[in-house]
Amino acid sequence: MRVINTTSKRIGRYQPVPNLIELQLNSYRWFLEEGLPELFKTFSPIWDFTQTNYIELVSFNLGEPKYDIQECRNRDMTFEAPIKAIVRFGGRDREMIESEVYLGDLPLMTDKGTFIINGRERVIVSQLSRSAGLYFEEGVDTTMNVIVSARVIPTEGPWLEVDSDGNNVVRAQISQTKKLPITQLIKALYYFERGRGRVSLRLGDSAGKRVGEPVVDTETGEILVEQGTILTPERFAQLPVEHHDLIAKVEQPFATNDDVLRYFSKEVTLESPSADDLVGKRVLEDLVRDGEVIVRKGEKIERETARLLEAANIDSLRVLDVLRLAEATLENDPTTNAREALLDIYKRLRPGEAANEDAAKQLIYGLFF
Structure with a gap:
């Protein structure tokens, strides 16, 4: 049997033990010096929904902890420091006010890369999260x-x-x-104004859109299209061709169910339609028979009504063919x-x-x- 004898020789060179918590310490230092200021800038200033008043976070400072680490352990308390911010409050028609506001207490990291929470030493464990x-x-x-x-x-x-x-x-x-x-x-x-996706388009490419700002003739100053007007095919046909190149601020209207139906549908003309062709379609104008309205504009054609229309031998009918998902969701x-x-x-x-x-x-x- 072979015997392996250990040697008493020692290596004169050795690799020093690295600082295994350096990453945590540097990360927390970056959070205090750069992370928090960047976070404040992402949502400051904060405007109210009327876009009249705002609050701006100018800067912040971190106070001194009330108790040291050992005392927090003895008292079952959290090792933390108060964080205060300089807040500026103002508005379009009011005087600006600036004051210091207490935001809360921020847990502090110890030299060992840990936190003292309710007297117990804790560490942060990194975990995977879904990317935005x-x-x-x-x-x-x-x-x-x-x-x-x-x-x-x-x-x-x-x-x-x-x-x-x-x-x-x-x-x-x-x-x-x-x-x-x-x-x-x-x-x-x-x-909300910010939820309307307002874009700038040629007036000639804006059929079906709602005008967000008045369209003005650049030469005469005349208002061609009022704000809030929906450019329906009838309204669009009234615009002179030479005005189609004007740039307009427009948005897709979604304020009502009719607006949603109009967007998720297409206009079709049915020639000599049968009852099966008509069921589920929506009419673009009132359908009148013997002086009585049988289907009102925008209403869905039911099976019984479709049979009446088929018996009437209609030559053609303009209807809206609504996307099935949109129809079922609106119901x-x-x-x-x-x-x-x-x-x-x-x-x-x-x-x-x-x-x-x-x-x-x-x-x-x-x-x-």
Whole structure:
């Protein structure tokens, strides 16, 4: 048997032990010196939903801890220091006020890279988190219908999850709240100026859009299109061709269910339509028979009405063919306009509080803008 004898020789050179907590210490130092100021800049100044008053965080300072590390251990307290900020309050028609405001207590890191929380020494364990972005998924339900879902993960603010179901209803979920029809969320966001996606387009490319600012003739100063006008085909046909190159601020209207239907549909002309062709379509004008309106403008044609129209031998009929997902989602949407949608979402997020328009505007504006 071979015997291995150990040697008494020692290596004269050795590698010093690295500072294993240097990363944690440097990270916390960066947080205090650069991270917090950058965080303040991301949301400062903070304007109210009327864009009249604002609060600006100018700077901050970290005070001295009330108790040292050993005393915090003995008293079962947190080793922390007060953080105070210089806040500037002002508005468009008011005098600016500046004062120091107490924000809260910030836990401090010890020289060992730990925190003293309620007298106990704690460390921060890094963990993976989903990166901000838009994620799509596809699958099937128990009835083998294709289910498509999407998850919107912002850098800040609540997650937004969107999915469809077997009944073709597209629903949205804000954080952990109950799901609601996505058309309701679209109308609620349109309530705010920043949620309307206003863009600059040629007037000739703006059919179906709502004018956000008056369109003025650059030569005569005449107002060609008033603010708030929807450029329907009839209104668009009234514009002279030489004005089609003017640049206009326009937005896609989503204030009402009719606006949503108009966007998610296309106009078609049915020649000698049968009952099957007409069921589910929406008419563009009132249908009158023997002086009686049988289908009003924008209403859906039901099976019985479709049979009457087929028996009438109509040569052609202009109708709206609505996207199936939009039709099913609107049928499950209890609201009809942006204000109702805003208040209904507030009730879902604050079920124990009385809903009022001002509180709803502040809550939804703070979540998404």
